[in-house]
Amino acid sequence: MIRFIVRALIAALGLWLASRIVPGIRVPGGWTSLLVAAVLLGVVNAVVRPVVVMLTLPATVVTLGLFLLVVNAAMLGLVGWLLRGFAVDGLWAGIFGSVVVGVVSWLGHLVVGDGRERR
16 A cells, blocks of 8 residues: 555656646646546556557557557546546647656656565
8 A cells, every 4th residue: 555655656746747847738736636646647557558558559569669658648638638637738748748757657666666575
């Protein structure tokens, strides 16, 4: 449970940074909306994203994986569509926002760890 909370906080930090850096991503609802958006993004990435990745596998193979940027942007857009306090305006804002969130999440997990012991 603690790992889930830490991961949600890291994702919220990434969403906050994306809202500051990327034009087209807005969080008019404040920190509460950021935390809800982070949890919702985790749920969407766990439930919806695997199905979408499997359905778009041919496009992903043809583009050598670059289509996954579009899939990640779509997941961020889905969160923006589901949550009133979070908005993503367009494909490019979604792509750049998902890159920012991905980099922040990666750096956060490097610092915090993934919960597994190394041998």
